[in-house]
Amino acid sequence: MPSPRDHDTLASIGESAALLRIFPRLPDSVAGLLGPGDDAAVVAAPDGRFVVTTDMMIHGPDFRLAWSTPHDLGWKAAASNLSDVAAMGAVPTALVVAIAAPADSPVTLLEGIADGLRDACAALAPGCGVVGGDLSVSPTLTIAVTAFGDLEGRPPVLRSGARVGDIVAVAGVLGEAAAALSLLFTEAVDPLGHPDARLATALRPRTAPQLAPTPPISAGKIAALAGATAMLDLSDGLAIDSARLARASGLGIDFDLASLRAGGADPALALGGGEDHSLLATFPAGTPLPAPFRRIGVCVAGEGLTVDGAPHDSAGWDPYRDWSGSAG
Amino acid sequence: MPSPRDHDTLASIGESAALLRIFPRLPDSVAGLLGPGDDAAVVAAPDGRFVVTTDMMIHGPDFRLAWSTPHDLGWKAAASNLSDVAAMGAVPTALVVAIAAPADSPVTLLEGIADGLRDACAALAPGCGVVGGDLSVSPTLTIAVTAFGDLEGRPPVLRSGARVGDIVAVAGVLGEAAAALSLLFTEAVDPLGHPDARLATALRPRTAPQLAPTPPISAGKIAALAGATAMLDLSDGLAIDSARLARASGLGIDFDLASLRAGGADPALALGGGEDHSLLATFPAGTPLPAPFRRIGVCVAGEGLTVDGAPHDSAGWDPYRDWSGSAG
Known part of the structure; x- marks a missing residue:
């Protein structure tokens, strides 16, 4: 039986209340020195550098809500960005996530995305978590993830380093x-x-x-x-x-x-x-x-x-x- | 007189050609150790930490193309994110920018946004530049900026530190x-x-x-x-x-x-x-x-x-x- 909260939408409860329902579901980052709640987060970069990549997923070109569950969306948004960090030879440390959704979206959509982000980090990059984000209104559901990684003192592995015979x-x-x-x-x-x-x-x-x-x-x-x-x-x-x-x-x-x-x-x-x-x-x-x-x-x-x-x-x-x- | 290039759209020239026209307009980051072109960028974080904030601007709720020029959009997207970095007491070092635009958008729209990002960085935070990004298709023009800053060894200035009498x-x-x-x-x-x-x-x-x-x-x-x-x-x-x-x-x-x-x-x-x-x-x-x-x-x-x-x-x-x- 659906609970009354299943009928809440972003418009009906407002941004602040929606964030209060999302935050507890997000994964913690081991590298997060200061998490959500201030104007910006602070993340550790132990070797004095960080790897960064950003990627958007957009309803229509990139996914269909009829095919993907909210959990799938959070999972894939995390997975595809973590993969770009890994491709540099780095270990993912943290994500920031900006979500824009129609005002009549159920809050359960955002909760499902948060759960997918959490489960993907736990399964694919333990220790990596969400340190900040943004919630906006848009006619088109859009998820923008920026992911960070630690090279642990190693040089990044580029696309340009292959040699004949490799x-x-x-x-x-x-x-x-x-x-x-x-x-x-x-x-x-x-x-x-x-x-x-x-x-x-x-x-x-x-x-x-x-x-x-x-x-x-x-x-x-x-x-x-x-x-x-x-x-x-x-x-x-x-x-x-x-x-x-x-x-x-x-x-x-x-x-x-x-x-x-x-x-x-x-x-x-x-x-x-x-x-x-x-x-x-x-x-x-x-x-x-x-x-x-x-x-x-x-x-x-x-x-x-x-x-x-x-x-x-x-x-x-x-x-x-x-x-x-x-x-x- | 409009040049033939003014009629190019994202769909007509494709993502790769559009990126080639945007990249030269973007500002360089002094902190950028590895810029666009690989799976991820590498940015310097001299004191072993970095400040990060992310914010989306969406056509409709956040701006109107009838009122804002493309240059305005790039400028404001940079300025509003740089301000969140500054609010921590940090010096902005770099941005990553994800843009999603309708496939029939003129490439000059993206060029104008890039020029606005460049001019805002030069005017408001010299040395800060764009180290990476993403270009996608969406029915709704969306600009997501993630901004980074350097605390230069200082503790971040939080919202919670004020005392009676301050x-x-x-x-x-x-x-x-x-x-x-x-x-x-x-x-x-x-x-x-x-x-x-x-x-x-x-x-x-x-x-x-x-x-x-x-x-x-x-x-x-x-x-x-x-x-x-x-x-x-x-x-x-x-x-x-x-x-x-x-x-x-x-x-x-x-x-x-x-x-x-x-x-x-x-x-x-x-x-x-x-x-x-x-x-x-x-x-x-x-x-x-x-x-x-x-x-x-x-x-x-x-x-x-x-x-x-x-x-x-x-x-x-x-x-x-x-x-x-x-x-x-």
């Missing part, structure tokens, strides 16, 4: 987020093509890689300690992101088709599918690869991507060019 | 942003009440305190060095924000009516008007107030606000309760 390796899944999105677009829509919540629920857990991904955050530090020469987060897909690493490093990459097929994966999805938030890293030839990294290719002289030596087109997804409001 | 002082204007907003709502609307760009242009510079505020950012460090016991940024108005400081410090504040009238100001606007982003600070009795601070009251035993000893109602503005999409 092993190309990945930690995490390839193509599973895209396969799950495809499943949602084909099987979780009504006859008119609109997202359908009941059908989406029935498809869980097959859609989890898209709706609540579990990127290997701790692998970022592991790669750095193992001598990774370059690294990045796979957000736009292996083909487009590995081409970025290759371009920044001034070389080409040759993938092993058999490795891309490992575990029964579809190589086309493995190369083309975005949003896995796995980590792509390069290591000097001969490096014993640390778990959870597995070899998928090698850095070669030249430019561009090949698969078993055959050229691969690395054209990819662009949010401004390819997004259609009607098609989703 | 001087209450302000740096910056009082009520001017609200007066400018009122002017826009009465004189920059067409007969149907819709924002009108031509009328708004004619009202400049009287509307600048609302559209492109110039908060006294350097006063934050000045207050800290002068021994400020508490401080905050006046974003929701003197009455509501000073009540927060009073509550956090466990005391009351008595304002001098004559001080609130200084310079011909309307005391009701000075107390009730939001968005000035001036700094309210308390100093031990007898402290020679450093410029640009001026005395406006005193901390007293008890709770709540008084003006020349008479009770003042501190109820204020709440974004969820008071915003109406039609009325603006």
